[in-house]
Amino acid sequence: MSNLPKFEETTFDDTVLKSDKPVLVDFYADWCGPCRMMAPVIDQLASQFEGRITVGKLDVDHAQSIAMRYGVMGIPTLGVFSGGKLVDRLTGYPGPGAVRAFVEKHAAQPAQP
Numbered sequence: 636m637s638n639l640p641k642f643e644e645t646t647f648d649d650t651v652l653k654s655d656k657p658v659l660v661d662f663y664a665d666w667c668g669p670c671r672m673m674a675p676v677i678d679q680l681a682s683q684f685e686g687r688i689t690v691g692k693l694d695v696d697h698a699q700s701i702a703m704r705y706g707v708m709g710i711p712t713l714g715v716f717s718g719g720k721l722v723d724r725l726t727g728y729p730g731p732g733a734v735r736a737f738v739e740k741h742a743a744q745p746a747q748p
Contacts, residue, residue, distance in 0.1 A: 639681055640691040644698045650691070652719040657741050658689045662705075662712040664696050669728040670711040676731045677713075680738045687742040688715075715741040 642651055642660060651658045661677050663670035681690035695702040695710055705714060705721050713725040713734070725737045 639678065642691045642693040642698070642701075644701055647693070647698070647701050651716050654689055654716070656687070656689060656743050657722075658691070658716045659738060659741070660714045660716060661690070661692045662695050662702055662707045662710055662714060663692055664694060664710055667710050673711050673728045673734065676734050680735060684738060684742045688738065690738075713737060717741070 639661070640650075651660060659677075659681075661670075661673070663674070677690060677692075684690070693701060695707060705724075707714070709726050711726075711728055714721050715723045715737075723737075723741060725734070728734070
C-alpha cells in the first residue's frame with residue numbers, strides 16, 4: 636500500500652493547483668491492474684524526486700468530477716500540474732523507464748548551493 640498523499644475533490648485546488656512546485660497526480664482506481672503495476676514505480680520516484688516535485692494519488696472512483704474536469708478517460712493516467720494548469724499527461728503504463736523519464740522532465744531542478 637502506498638504512503639503517498641491522496642488528493643481529494645474538496646482540497647484538490649489548494650493542494651495541487653496552488654502548489655508552488657510541480658505536482659504529479661497519479662489518477663488510479665483500486666480495481667485497475669495496470670495502476671497496481673505502476674504504483675511501486677511511482678512510490679520510488681516520489682522518494683527520489685522529493686523536494687523537486689510533489690507526488691500524490693487521486694482515486695477516480697471517489698473524485699470523478701476532478702477526473703472529468705481534466706479529461707481523464709483511461710487509467711492509469713499521470714498528470715503534471717504546474718502554475719495551476721495541467722501541463723502534461725501520460726496515459727497507460729509504458730514501463731518503469733518511460734515513467735521515470737516522464738517524471739524527470741517535469742521535476743524542478745534542485746537548488747544549487
